Amino acid sequence: MSWFKRDKPAGDKLPKLENGERRVRTEGLWQKCEGCRQIIWKKELEANFNVCPKCGIHTRIDAVTRLKLLLDGGEYEQFDADLSSSDPLGFVDSKPYHERLKGMQQATNLSDAMISAAGRLEGRPIQICSMEVRFIGGSMGSVVGEKIARSIERAMQHRMPLVIVSASGGARMQEGAISLMQMAKISSALMRLDEARLPFISVLTDPTTGGVTASYAMLGDLNIAEPGALIGFAGPRVIEQTIRQKLPEGFQRSEFLLKHGMLDAVVPRLELKSYIATALKFFVA
């Protein structure tokens, strides 16, 4: 009888079942918390938006769940849902980029690593971008760049605040310098949003690194992060190779950035919505 998901196949110690009937189908109903190692009912964890009810550790949620967490009634209008990269470089690594894209699109039901949408946050209409880290590491290429640029334009057109939730390994290698230039494109658009005096709240979640941190994720009127998120410019492995030393505990985590003055606040996931609502209320009467 397996109540819990096994790490290893069961050894010889367990009696072999003669037929499948006696097997209780509970695999995957329970989950061991990455933080406190306690066993948690998966449904309870999901209802808590992947925040462990016992120890409070935050594990990742996907882009759609993020929108459910932040938007009233979990309702939103999605934009540019079909925008997809045309593989301008014809890039091939372990497999061709266009095949990788197709595989990711099927696995995630998204056309690229971001959902851009409009919805209400405690009644206030906002433009929101939510990144999907499962889609090629949440990497930013021309599609992510364009979706954010359009979101900024819509925010300006309707005079709405903008919220971007980042979860990304950085610029997308498979689109080369085109990805790099998205950093300039988005940051330039944020300059316009800034000149229009519209609020931009950047929410950094695990992980936010590379070209995403070094562009829009650090350019919010407020930069706020979830607890324990990895946030940085260079990845920890790259830094370890450069300095040839082990990195200190907690390096590049949200709390580290808060201490070094890079964040306005570390906000637990379940308080994010009310935190943003309060901030927006302060910014726009």
Next chain:
Amino acid sequence: MTPEPNAEPAPAAEPHPAWRRVQLARHPKRPHSLDYIERLFTDFQELHGDRSFGDDPAIVAGMARFEGRPVMVIAEQKGRDTKQKVYRNFGMPKPEGYRKALRVMQIAAKFNRAVLTFLDTPGAYPGIDAEERGQAEAIARNLREMARLPVPVLVTCIGEGGSGGALALGVGNIVLMLENAVYSVISPESCAAIIYRDSGKAEQAAAALRLTAQDLHGLGLIDAIVPEPEGGAQEDPAGAAEMLRQHLRCRLEELSGRTPRQLVDHRYAKFRRMGNFFA
């Protein structure tokens, strides 16, 4: 001889043309920013410090005159010998370098002087201290604030355009690349380490990344390619500087008639359109 982008496929022993350009861009004798600055400008007066932490020798900034016209110069600087290399941190700027750059750009804006930047870095420094002081924030802020500058901004990638570390000085009305310069989202070595799990396959990665001046021009990411002397800039630094001078003069002339609003809008439109490769 510099291979043409459309040349016949090279024999197996020859390096891939893209890799050859990477090697030229990193050539030990290739002119660095200060080599161009001394040939292109007069009355160069270096300005130091970011006013909050320190002075980063990997970025050189200062007031100068270009053919009599006062301009602000900001450049990434690599070292030639070991001592200089260490002093310049191998051309890898830290946050204080980017903040110094922004500070002098804003002086230029205040006094209506054109900004000329020169890119030549393997990348922004990936170290503990740089992270602590907000490397990402420093780069991000430069990207946004460069977009706002009400003066002409002229960018030239003279050697290695190392990802965000280069782009942090790269939001210009005009972006030029020298013929053998490269500009990439990731170094060929790091790219190879990720996709082939072998940084020795950098040559293949260099080809896949499309990082040459010719590639970027073809993708519409830069405005023009500045030719280099036969064999590369290291063969004739004075000649290379002269070729660059012609381009800078002509581009500065082109931008000088524009109003501050036109300059900002021109820069914005250029980057807004950039890299629209989706369907």
